Amino acid sequence: MSLEAFNNRNVAEGDYFLVDIEDYPTTGWDKFKRVVKRTFKGELFVGLWVVMREMIRFDIHTVQYPQEKMPIGPRYRAVHQMKRLWESDTERCIGCGLCEKICISDCIRMDTRIDENSRKEVTEYTINLGRCIFCGYCAEVCPELAITHGGEYENASEQREHFIMYEDMLTPIDKMKAGKQLEFEGFGAITPHEDERVKKTPLAY
């Protein structure tokens, strides 16, 4: 792709044009003239007419929120979710700490330890939403597709911290059992036809 269109930052040329905006009035007389002009121009009725026209037509595009909701794009980055494994319903997070490392606002922290089965266990995991800028790096870097952003935008609380109980982020087990966990399709998710690009490692079995 040619980058010429981006590199040419001279807005005076090409497709750009200046919007015709009058200069702001400076003197009191000019200001008075503008008020009179705007008052009697009837712009208000133009707007009222559009509403009227559309009402009569019954071709309404307004979504009846909250009874009606628009589908949210897969790349929407709202409060984080922690996913479970399809095979065993256990948490996907292996505690590698990459999200902690990559987080540019330094809001993710985790405590890990070795558990009874000699596996790495995440004993505690927090995201400081007061700091989070919802950049999506954590979801992108996660090697296990464990941490993702959710599409849940209906939050209300006095503090953003209230949205981030680990238990709330984690896919509820009944939802998981019902097979209703949704995969994240934003950055960091597996792209379509990924398997065609994989080089296979020879096996001696």
Next chain:
Amino acid sequence: MSKIVINIDGKEIETQEGEYLLNAARANDIFIPAICYLTRCSPTLACRICLVEADGKQVYACNAKAKDGMNITTSTENIEKERRAIMEVYDVNHPLQCGVCDQSGECELQNYTLEIGVDSQSYAIKDVDRSSHDWGHLHYDPGLCIVCERCVTACKDMIGDNSLKTIPRGADAIDAEFKESMPKDAYAMWNKLNKSVIGLTNGTDVLDCTSCGECAAVCPVGALVDTHFMYKSNAWELKQIPATCGHCSAGCQISYDVKHTSIENPEDKIYRVMNEWNYVSLCGAGRYGFDYQNADAVKDEVAFNAALEAFKKADTIAFTSTITNEEALLLQKMKEKFGYKLINPEAKAFQTFMKDYSEISGTKLYSSDLERVHTTNFIVSIGSALKTDNPNARYALNNSLTVSKGAGIYFHPVADPIIEGLGKGIMTVTHAPLQEEIALYLLLDLFGDKEQMPSKISEYLASFHSEKTITVTEVVKEKVVEIVKEVKVNEETGEEEEIEVEKSKMVSKKVEKEVVVDDNKLLELLGADDKFMETLEKNLKKKETFALMVGPDLYTHPKSKNLARLVALVEKYTKFELVMIPSLTNTLGVSLICELDDDKGSYTVGYNTDGDFVLSALGDGDLDMPAMNQQEGTLTSVNKRVNPTNAAIGYNGYELNDIANALGFEAENVIDYTVELPTAVGFKHEEFDNLPNHYENDGTEMRGYVLENVAVTLSGDESVDKFSDDKLEGSIIYLANPVRQFTPFTHKTTELDEVSGIYMSEEFLSNSDFNEGDTVKITTDNGELTANVVSDNKIKGSIVVLPTFDKNLNSEALFSGYRFSTASIEKV
């Protein structure tokens, strides 16, 4: 060794004749990939990735020696092919669990795989069961192991425990087709790799070593890790605080790796201790004894005011040598201002010994250091339980034995299986306590220049020699001619007939011979074995450099003055270079900075030791003080180096400087005193913040500065006393710590779990009616103590060892200075 010039990739570099190419390249910032090589150890040749072309021939940079005018190319097409194949082989069956691996990116396998650009795999082999092993303080995962054998090399060549070795892996043979298709070196390397994993030398799955953890430190992958660190933190989260280990006089370079304690607790916590393992090796205390900080200390004003009162009332300050140079100087300044007596018996003994030594040597300090000992051929140790007094001295000895083809003699009353196990080159003389003088006389006798020596001494030495006739059995080979009857077929007639054949054969025969030999009575007195001279003669072949290490046994010896003079004479009239092992962390610094007194006054302020008012970094005194890992300052090491150390974790209480400021001194931080350290005894006028603490690529130690060895006026008197015939016999106790313990600070740490008690060797336990766990009472002329018996397989013989790391045991009270004492031991 002469300077030569070699050419690597078109760059002319200067190096030593016989230096390994890899080291020469590294010293000049030329990169040659290498995995299995450890600087200071012998080349292992396991990874073969350091292939280079020298004068048109492929060699391994880690074991090819530099010759003048050599032309080296670090990369050719063929070498690139080999390296790529080698890295592919290393990646065969390597688990892709980098996400949870404790190496967390500090991984040489990862680095070289990416560096060489391995993006596909051509080789495969069936994997075998490689489940992990729990070796106590270490965790070994053979699945992650690439068998570079760096752990084995470090354990053998540096530490001397020889606890690790390669054991059979039990894998299938490599597919025959690979032999044809693979690059040659890669195949050879794979062939070796496929046959082995790392195992324990003792054949069991229980690790029994001096637990230094150096093997885990050198591991390039996450195969060997410290159990306490497993899955605790990613390496990249840790902030490295450059410091100096505060446990013994070696003053090893370390870095405290710190991070917030947990999500709830943002206070820094030390997660592990790392070191520049190519240039410095830690012991178990240095590596695992890191959490001895005085936690939860607060600015307790009541206690502080009480401390000020105590200082106003006191006429004596008693302290230990676990103290920085700056604080020692502060104490000295307090002495000058307020007339306190400074009491530190152990540093005082060392100070006196050094002074006595200076009178003959003419220098304030000994001539050599442990770094030099590493490359010395012949090492003698007198008066030190080497492995516990200063583990680095033992590493230096072992390193010399294994890598510099060295040999040595270890004089000590307590037989030590660890020292004996270092190798064939080491001879041990288990003399009786108090006989250290004889050992020094023996050195003068064996190695001294009798012509130069004061005639009195050479005559004295000669008086121990006599001639004696002994019968030696020699094996002589003789030619014996026998006539044997044989049945042979006569070729002409075809008949069998008997003929006589003359046959000669060599028969070895023992012949007894009488020879006149020199009889050295000193050897007999020390209890050296009959073969001593014979072995010594063999061991002394091709030896050019000599080092003598003397230890704390001598400083408190009843005849320490005479010993100090003898030591100086040995240094003067033999080829031996001298190292004195200071008894505690900063004994050398304290002895140089402070004017120490002998007797306490009426009211004592104790700093980390007993007193009427106690300042304690252990947290058990009247006022809290910061521990060594919470302080900044400098420590003077056995290598005569003033090393800077930094505070790894926070401290919220008062420190000595606060008290001093309240008493009229003015210094914002205690490190303001660094620049004032006395230049008259060799310190330099350097700001603390200007002191470096790292190693260069060529191994140059850039840490603090080296003390200047100030000249002292000679007395001219070189007379020494004859040795006394005293020796301790019977039931003897010795004041020394077990491996990994030094002071109450090491005792306080969580990872060092040695139990306090009375340490007896297994041999002694089996020959006596004591059993492990028994409560026994030890009585000497000075007092008695009761404690439990601990079995220790790191000592031998019948001398019972009393540790000093447990304050509650108060074992010093049983001794009157000298580290040995006779005692009666009975069951309670």
